[in-house]
Amino acid sequence: MPTRSYQGCWTCKRRRRRCDNTRPTCQSCARHGISCEGYEVRLRWGSGIASRGKYTGADKPLEESVPPRLKGRARDLKRDRKAPTSQGQIQGEYDWMVPGSRESLSSQGEKEKEEEAIFNEFMKDGINVLHSTTARESMLQPRLPQLCEESSALYTICLAFQLSLSSTCSPIFLEYFDTSLRKFRSELACSTTLSDGTLTAGLLLCTIGLMHGMPWTMHLEGMHNILQSHGLSDTPPPLDATTSIFRHHLLEVMGVMDISCFSVGRQLVPSKMNRQGSSIGIWRRYCQPSMSRHGVEPVSGLPRSLLDLFAGIGIDTTEQSFWSWSGETGSFMQYYLWEAHRLAGILSLRRHSSILLKDTVACEMIAPSHPKNCSVDATTLVARILANLDALRLACAERPEEDRFIKNAILYPLFVAGLEIRVMCKNVQWQKTIQNCFLGSRQDQILLDLLQEMWTRADPDLNVDDLARERHMEMGLL
Structure with missing residues (x-):
């Protein structure tokens, strides 16, 4: 049986005859008197349109006859990103020179x-x-x-x-x-x-x-x-020409933020320096030893000597420390603010002590916090705090240009006064006073919601930090 050949001329292939592959024309066609069509490669499709390959959809084997492929397939989009046309590259390189030439760059400029x-x-x-x-x-x-x-x-x-x-x-x-x-x-x-x-x-x-x-x-x-x-040691060098004043200011801001009574719902991991997870101790360890104890810290609006007492709550600050604080030289509005903070510090100290009293191990640590000769009750302290804040509000309304930013510092005494649940439940009008003193920011609204929840539950043993943690919130009173 003769071997079938796939290399014959086009005429023998069409006639399905055996070709002897003689070139340029085969002898089989010559013997039969038929014109041999040769052996050249032909680009021709029976349907007239290519169905596969590079020329898919074309009716002739030319680049210009290839129809554009519909976008959408992943490989098409990837190919376009990797190899844009030369014209597109040139256009993209110079579009930024023409204002509004491309919407994306225009949007970027507007942004x-x-x-x-x-x-x-x-x-x-x-x-x-x-x-x-x-x-x-x-x-x-x-x-x-x-x-x-x-x-x-x-x-x-x-x-x-x-x-x-x-x-x-x-x-x-x-x-x-x-x-x-x-x-x-x-x-x-x-x-x-x-x-x-x-x-x-x-x-x-x-x-x-x-x-x-x-x-x-x-x-x-x-x-x-x-x-x-x-290099930040527990005893940093005193302020001198080699130490940036602004750096010390930033460190003081860190110290104020770290003071435990100025935050609500704080979640800090206990450590050797911070056994109860309440603060790192930045103010006492770094700011207090290196900076002058006179003057006013600009973020909190409080004298540094008063901040020393707040930073010592739970450590060595007692009620007598607050009562004995001599104050600083300032304006009338600052005196109102500082007095409200001093009295609120006493309430914070008592609240901290009552929490520790639940732990019998801590009883000896907090004994010095309650001087026997102090008989000022919580109701009197809350009334005096609100009186000072109300006087500050009236002074700000009467002299708005004297100290425009002092109202930024009222959150701490206002909030601490509102935490006295027994007092607030007996004096509903004081609740309205606190509500009116808030400035209307989002921070104020969140803090006010916490206070209203405390007032609604009317549970003196409810810890506001636990309530804030239940809501996954860490708030500041600055």
């Missing part, structure tokens, strides 16, 4: 303008929320542009902070806050010395958290760990 407007608004107004004193010049404002160059996260955090001042959590704020969080964590992980820019970014991020009930003390711990691992 940058919006961000710049938000940042300018923060520099003009939002930054004023960060301090509560009569200080005429902010230490942060003139340094902020340079600090933003040191920290890539700081600029975004400033935008998020300005957006956070709204009474509601808008989607755009949550978007910027999430971006700020990622940038700061990445920057903190790569930081070796913790620059002033990164430290400022972290403190602003903590401020957003304590204003909105979001976790924030973990950032404080992270910054403290880095500072401690790079």
Whole structure:
């Protein structure tokens, strides 16, 4: 049986005859008197349209006859991304030179303008929320542009902070806050010395958290760990020409934030330095030994000597310490504020002591906190706190330009007075006074909701920190 050949001429293939493959024309065709069609490769399809391969859908084997493929398949989209046409590349490289030539770049330009407007608004107004004193010049404002160059996260955090001042959590704020969080964590992980820019970014991020009930003390711990691992000892050097004044200011802000009575629902892991998980002890360990004990700390609006007492609650501060505090020189409105804080500190000390009394092991530790000759009851203390805050409110209304930011500091005494459940349940009018004193921010609303829950339950043994933790909130009273 002859072997079948697939290499014959086109004529023999069509006639299904055996070809002798003689070139240029086969002898079989010559013997039969038939014109041999040769052996050249032909691009021809029986249906007239290619069904597979490069020329799928074309009616002739030419590039220009290939119809465009419908987009949508993954390999098509991937091919387009990897190998755009030369014309598209040239157009993409020069589109930025023509205003409005591409919608994406136009949107990007509009976004940058919006961000710049938000940042300018923060520099003009939002930054004023960060301090509560009569200080005429902010230490942060003139340094902020340079600090933003040191920290890539700081600029975004400033935008998020300005957006956070709204009474509601808008989607755009949550978007910027999430971006700020990622940038700061990445920057903190790569930081070796913790620059002033990164430290400022972290403190602003903590401020957003304590204003909105979001976790924030973990950032404080992270910054403290880095500072401690790079030369921050328990006895830092005194302020001199080699130590930045602004750096000391940032460290003081950290110390104020860390004071346990200025936070609600704080979730801090206990350690050797912090056995009860209430604070790190930044103020007592770093600020108190190295800074002058005179003058007013600008963020809290309180004298440093009074902050020393607050930082010692649960350690060595007693009621007599608060009663014996001599005060500082200040304005009438500052005296109202400081007196309200001093009396609220006594209530905080008593509340802390009552919690520790439930633990029989701690009874000896808290015995000095209750001087026998002190007979001022909680009702009197609450009345005096509210009287000072009401006087401060009237003074601010009468002289609005004298100290525009002092009302930023009223949250702590206002909230502590509201925590006296027995007193508040007997004096419903005082509840309304507290409600009227809140300024209407989101932070105020969250704190007021906590107080109203406490008043509704009317349980004197209910711990507000436990209530805040049930709601997964960490609040600040700054």
